[in-house]
Structures are given as C-alpha cells and as structure tokens.
Amino acid sequence: MRTFPMIVVLAAFLSGCSSKPPDPEPPGGETPPPEEPLPSGPPVEQGPPNVPEFQPAFPGQTRAPAIQTKTALQVTEIASGFRNPWAIAFLPDSRMLVTEKLGSLYIVTPQGTKSPPVAGLPAVDARGQGGLLDVEIGPDYAQSQLIYWTYYEPREGGNGLAVARARLVDGEQPRVENVQVIFRMLPTLDSTLHAGGRLVFTPDGKLFVTLGERSILEGRVQAQDLKSHFGKVVRINPDGSVPQDNPFFNTAGARPEIWSLGHRNILSAALDSQNRLWTVEMGPRGGDELNRPEAGKDYGWPTIGYGEEYSGAPIHQSTQAPGMEQPVYYWDPVISPSGMTIYSGDLFPEWRNNVFIGGLSSQALVRLMVRNDRVVGEERLLTDRKARIREVVQGPDGALYLLTDATNGQLLKVTPR
Template identity: 40%
Template sequence: MTKFRLFAALLSTAAFGMASCSDANSDNSAVQAAAKSDSAIPFKIEQTATFDEPWAIAVEPGTGLLFITERGGTIKFYDPKSGQIGSVTSGIPKVDYGGQGGLGDIVFAPDYAQSGMVYLSWAEAGAGDTRGAAVGRGKLSCDGTTSCSIDGLQVIWRQTPKVSGRGHYSHRIAFSPDGQYLFISSGERQKKDPAQDLSNTLGTIVRLLPNGTPAPGNPFADRGGVSDQIWSYGHRNVLGLKFDSEGRLWDLEHGPAGGDELNLVEKGKNYGWPLVSGGDDYNGDPIPDPSTRPDLQKAAISWTPVIAPGDFIFYSGKLWPEWKGQVLIANLKTTSISRVSVANPEKAEEIARYSFDNRLRDIAEAGDGTLWVIEDGKSAKLLHLTPQQ
C-alpha cells in the first residue's frame, strides 16, 4: 500500500493544463494527486527550438551557448542570440540506447576557459547482455557557428559492475566549487541490494579527481577495490547532483512507488535504499519507512505521490530575488517546476509548483538569470523563461 506519510505543500498555477505522463521510460508510476492553485505564473514562456529525446543542458562559459545532449547519441547547441542550432559532428561516444539508456550528462570543466575540456556521461555496452554508465572527457573545438567536435575523448570512469537491464544509470556529473573534485551519481541499475554493498559502485555517489582517479580521503578506501571511489551509498536513481552556494552537495533521487527525495549528501553516509523508502514496491509490497532506521540518513524532503524529477538547479536570485538559494526542479511525472526552500537543510519545504503542458527533463540558468527548460521525449521543446513585465 503506497505511503502518504509525507505530503509536501503542492502549489500549482492553472496557466498550463496537466498532460498525461505515462511513458515506457518513466522512472515512477505512482498516480500524482491534483495540485492546489497558486498565484499567477511568475514568468513568460517562449518556445524556441525542438530536440529529440534531450537529456541534459549545459551553458557554455563565455559564449552562453546551450549544449543539449540527445539520448540517441547526438549533441546539439543553440545560440540564444541568433536562434541558430549547430551540432557536435564528431568525437561523441557510441552509446547503448534503449530504456533509460543513451547519451546522458554534459558538463564543462571548471578550467574550461583554459583547457576547453568537456565531460560526458553515457550508457555503455558490455559483454553479453550487460551495460553500465561511463564518463569521459575531451576537448571541445568549434569551427564557425554550426559545427563542433570533441577531440581526444577518453573514458575516465566506468560503473562497476556492468549488469543486465536498461534502467537507473543516474550518471549525473558535478564538480566541487573549488574544481578539485569530480562527483558522479551511479544508479543501482534496478538491482536494489548492490546499493548496500561497498564492493561495487552501484547505488553510490563517487568522488574522483578530474582525471577520474579516486580522490584521496574517500571514506571507504581502506576496503580495497572500487570502494576507494565511494563517497556515499544506499542511493537508488539519482538524476540531479548539484552544489549549493555554501559548498554543500545535494542529490535529487527517484523513489519507487512514492518517496522521491532531495538529499544533503555527506561523506560516508548511507541513504537507505533498499532497506527503507518513503514509497513501496511497484507491486504493492511494503518497504520499511525511514523512521524505522534512525541510523540511516534521512531525506531533506520526500514526495509521495511522486514528482519524478528530471534535474534541478540552485537559483542565483538575479531576476527573481525572492528565489535566491532555492531549488528549482524540472519534473517529469507532474509536468511542472517545483520551487523548494532548503533554508533548513534537515527539513526542506516545497514553496510552489508551476505547471507546464509536458514532461520536463532539465533546467539551467543563463548568465543573465533567465531560465532554460527542456521538455522530455520526441519533439521536445526548449523553453525560455523570463520575468513577467
């Protein structure tokens, strides 16, 4: 029986109708309750370009170009000034496309202005009917305004082990604010128990040096093997990974039938999956509630019914000052943006929820404080959000 233990305040605008979210690739299937009405939507929405199954947006430092990965294995870029779309024509890795797999995250290196390095994640085929997440880096080179390449792409990390199935890769990438450490979310690949096993990296967040080697000082390095990569464990499917302005790492995680989570990620902590959850198994089998295991790390906020988050940002406050430091989440299941306060990091609060027509996959903030949001699926629209006049 699905838990309704925690129900964050659900606030939604009536400006956009809710669309059906049933999808073969959906990470959650719980029915979302109707949201309450909110005040007028606080932004104008401009529809720009369309993309094919986009997964991630990254704003190129200096130019403001938007680089967008498409799960089938392509990368395109959009120029907000001209409206022109270009493509990365070479250097993209071969991906194992299917289910939730394909090309994933794209992140510019902290020293991108000097190095030109860009980091990618993707689903990679293994021996037999196995696959796993991989992360690589290479130098981005652009020729004119419509064509780029990634030169010298090298794999620097692989999820261990490769397993069967095509779900829960996670493979989000984040650099520490000082640029010294590379964090990668590694999903438990729908296998559950490995998330509690420190001899593999399934269901973990790993902490590496920018070249992919394990970072010194990781909490389980003395165990040997790939445990020297692990920063935290007990995770399910982490589709958001970001640092806040205070240098704290947060993740955004899919639960099963209930129990999506926003977590403050700390060194060596166990986040409980599959021992506990705010949700139950899809077949209705109960999972113990987090309150039954006070020794495990608790979520800052969880959602039942689910929101099925795509990704999130911490907003700067440039154009919406009252949002400074708050979390903006692009949601798949609820076709919405959730705005969450983490002023109390132990008990976050959903302040508002703004409804859209379609599933939202990712969100990014431009240098001027405006927002870019990409829909999910085929013919997904890139949306530009600016303040209401």
C-alpha cells in the same frame, strides 16, 4: 552548470543562543527588515499517498505548505525538434551544449540556432533509460576546451554508466577529439534502467557523479555493497583518479570512488552556497527524496524508504533504521525528478536560494523554499504546459532554461513577463 548557492538562514536561531551583545543600530536609526514569516497552510494539490501508513519522521518532511510566485512568468521557446533531450551546459559565450538521449550533442545559440551534431562521440546504449545523458564543461574550459559527459556504455555482457571527457573543437562542423573515459560504473550488468548520470563539479575541481542501482533485483541489493558502484554517489578528480580524502579511500574491499551509498536513482544534483551537494532521487511508487549526501553516509535504499513497488507490494518494513539517514524531504505521490538548480540570479529576487527541480510524471517545474536545511514551501510551476521537464539550469543571464522530454523536445527560457 548546476552549482548555484543556497543561503542557509540561521540568524533567528543564533540570536536567541548567543551571548554576544546585539549589533548597534544601523546609521540613521534604521532597523533591518524583519525576517519573512514562514509559509503556512495546505500543501500543493496532489493525489493521496500510495503508502499512507508511512508517516514522516519529522514535521515538514513531506507536503510542505503551498507557495505562489508573485512575479508573472514569460516562457519562450528557444529551439525545438530535439529528440528526447537530456541536459544543458552553458559555454562561456552563453551558447549551450544540449544532449539528446539517442546519442547526439548540439551547440545552440541563445537565439536558438543549432549546430550540426558534434562529431566524434562514442556509441551509446540508448535502450530504455539509457543513452547520452549529462554534459558539463570542465573547470578549466577556457584553457583546455574540455567537456565531460555521461552515457550508457555498451559492453560485453551488458552496459554501465561511463564518464568521458574530450576537447571540444568549435566551428561549422564541431567535433570532439582525444576522447578519454575517466570513470566506468562497475560491475557490468544487462539493464536498461537506473544508471543515474548527473555530473557536478565543485570549486576545488572535484567531480561528483550520481549513480543508480540498475533497478532489477540483482542490482538493487548492491546499493548497500561498497564493492559495487550501484546506488552510490562517487567523487573523482577530473582525470578520473580518486581523491585521497574520500571516505572509503582506505577501506579494504570498498571502491575508493564512493562518497555516499544507499541511493536508488539520482537524476538531479546541485551545490549550495557552502558547496555542499544536494540531490533528488527517483523513488518507486512514492518516496522520491531530496537529500544532502555527506561523506560516508548511508541513505537507506532499499532497506528503508517511503514508497512501495509499482505492483503495490511492500519494499520496506520501516522508514527508519539505525545508521541510515532520513531524506530532507520526500514526495508521495512522486514528482519523477530530473534536473536541478538552486537559484542565485537577479531576475527573480523572490526565487533567490530556492531549489528548482524538473518533474517528469508530475509535468511541472517544482520549486522548493528551503530554510535551515528544511523545506518550508513548495510550488508546482508550468503545469498548464503538460510537459515532462527533463532538465532545469540557471543561465548566465539569470533566466531558467528547461528541456522538455519528448520526441519533439523543446528548449525553453523562463523570464519575468
């Protein structure tokens, strides 16, 4: 449920470039309100960069001016007692599917009543960063009752991310039936880290799956390898088949599911109003990135980037290289992103078209104001709660719904006070 629109404002630019005469004055002699000036001033409060010698490739690529929400916020706990919850998906009746990393899935009412765990899910490898991760309802849920989820699949010789779908059978003891694995990350590797795992459906019924590079060196080097799923965004049909218009569908030796490459570990993804995919990926020490992955393009990892190893050792000789894309925005120090939505509701008019990202190590709900595909302002919300925010989605009521990453994780609702 992370497919919410972002309006890319081009009016100011086009008005200076077009030879078309200006539109007539509106009825009644009224003139349209002027466009709000872009934010200016210092960035949000944060520590010094880990790699100060790495400078942004263009103005505003990092440390955008701080902005401040004018609306007073009300944060309400809907439910608690979740053990490291990971994802939320809304059912058509406004109930929520909520996953727990250890392998449980619940149905939660808007009032916070939790169902028994949904029965019938396959076993997960929940070591490290693994487990039951994202969940989405199918585009045809009203007819099929199909739900989709990602999980670390235990395998001989290791594990890998898998995408499964099944029919959700509602009731006092909910269950799934006819479980089908539609995608498996390959190759299999014994790693408990960096498998990605976000799902995003597009209006034409395609499914984006974000994949990490497994962190360990054996996996990291495969982020540039088209024979491997590691460090990629893949695009499949809901039954797991491969769309023929994928960029590498006819490339010999390449895995045809691949949409883009050169990623580290993508745990945040959403669509904008033009149905373009946006992602936020985990960097190392420094170098979390906001990207707009396009078909067939290379986003640089591990060749280029803006961070360093956790030990302080260098990873990249440069932040730029021919044929490799720059991030729209990056953070150093990191926010540790997980979960993402682009706001389109009516409860917070000032937030419309803003990007919201869950922050783990930053313990914040990160808000980005975007204009012309560039970040022009940043805000850190809910920092007083000192909570790791794992997930953020927009509900059908226009509120934001969050999950906190804790052994007693909370489902929170953010509304105007």
